[in-house]
Amino acid sequence: MSRLTRTVAAATTAAALMLVGACSGSDSTDDKGGDSGALEQVTYLTSFGNFGRDSYAWVAKEKGFFRDAGFDVDIKAGKGTGAVIQTVSGGKAHFGPIDLTGGLLQFGNGEAKDFVVVAAIQQRTMAGIATVEGTNITTPKDLEGKKIADAPASVVRNLFPTYAKMAGVDASKVTWVNGAPQDLMGTLAAGTVDGIGQFVVGQPTIEAVAKKKAIMLPYSEYMQDLYGNVLITSTTIAKEQPDMVKRFRDALLKGLDYALANPQEAAELLKKNVDSTNVDAARSELELMAGYVRSSNSGAQLGTVDSARVAQSIAILQGAGALKQTLDPDEIIDFSLTPKA
Template sequence: MPYDGSPSRRQLLSGAGIAAGLAAVPLVHAGHAQSKRQVTVRLDWIYQGPNAGFMVAQDKGFYEQVGLNVEVGPGKGSGNTAQLVASKATQFGFADGYVLGNGVSKGMNIRAVAGLYRRDPTAAVVLADSDIKTPKDLEGKTIAIAAGSTQFQQWPAFVKGCGLDASKIRIVNIDPAGSPPALITGQVPAIAGYALGQVPSVEIRGNTKARVFWYADCGVTAVSNCIVVHNDLIKEDPELVRSFIAATLKGFLYGRQNLDEMIAIARKYSPAIEPAIARREAEMSWQSWISPNTKGKPFGWMSEKDWEETVEVLKQYGGVTAPLQAQQLYTNDFVPTGVEFIPPPADADKM
């Protein structure tokens, strides 16, 4: 159900595949007197294409099948969502792994229990018809990045990985919401941010094409959005965690195979959602579902190496000085292992 304001391989993803995937967790049938458990999840941001899988899981009854009724609440950024999970104001959160790592280093008792954006979705974005054809062409140009953002913190790693001369690139501060308009109108020749949010806005609202230079393509490894819980919930109710994850992942996988239906469901939560934007957002998010180290693994499964490299980026560029180990940040204990949970590669959707 929409949030009410309280704090509180392609063939396998058919209806039969959905049912099989949920068979491993306890089911609650309509004839049973057992009432559904009320659960809350706070998203990373407003209702949109990339996070619509949660809405699909509720609307299609995947949560109901495991005895849950889930309030899906919009977020105000991963940092805020992580704080809500840490304070137990919500049982589940959808938050960036880089932000999670920063929070844990400062004492938050939270952990990722399923990784969705397992490849860094951050990128430098330019217009396709610009003279910036490769990352090297950014030298001598200006790029707009929100000061203090994840993209800003990871910028030095991108520059190093691409072999760029940082002294030849001018950085200007910009509000994230103002980045796409600034690029479209030519105020700046390049912007950096989450590609899954910026590229759709540039392409649809600007009626143009964008060229994307993924940070990941220059060697930046940073686990992004995950399902996050308090460590106490893992100890006190592991079956709740397991059931929620299985149903949620089914929602995302079903939405990928039924994109128009997913967008229609998301618009029940927010009629302001623009279908064309939401479609492109979802398509861009699929580029981040699989990292080289998670290829062929079930959706949600996280790589220790990816987390170790995320920790290194945090220590080198994110200001983390406290002792921090990858094992503190995640667990794969609750990720379903069925083959129906293995997502197709991004290029299977011909983006």
């Protein structure tokens, strides 16, 4: 790939954004961003490993949506909400999806800063606890006395105290152990833990790995107003390159739309890039995810974020004692960069 035809003029900005493409797009989100053939180098993180639920980024790359928008995108496996926030806000990646509730918790409790939301991926949270038959877990209360594995930065793990309070679970009676994203399902299948933190659309993949029926405990049963994953970038990129953000946002959402409409092809494209992919499970994940991406109660454009719903999510977290300080939606979401309803 050729280098960008324009670079950041200020040396301080360039140092802070080593990986940020300095070429700013025009006012139109259809602009290719630079001279013909000159693509901006962008690093994108998936939310959590490389499962079917994240295949839309690979679709956007393989179908040429990123290229048409002026980008050469390097897709790397993310390690959960906390890690994605840290990497993006630290300037080591340009974009990545995080669970909005996890972002609210980290931002509102002073654990993270310097990132903003620019689009929604899922209109409802997919966070939950997964187990399999034989663990004697069928209700949230059954989690007491059990061992659950997840990555320390996972939104499932960090949101659990709030979920436990709302679901009537004594969180102090649940033991959490650390687990890497790629190892969680194998750990559950081996029986070394009773459950794992997992997005509910992971059910087909769990069953493929564990060879047992999966049992899912979705957080959305008790926290229905919470968004799922959202796309973030750093505050610096959002401020200095808003048109580049819109071009990337639109290309990614185009990949999301295509993946949901063509789950089999999307799963095969993921397999092309990630050899360990189980195509059937990846396709099933996308089919399950469709209901979370588009709200069944509105015809809102893909990727939109509603300020009132975010405020309600904040109120839920504050009511559960999970937020240490008050938080306004505008502090974490740049509504000038989110798709319009």
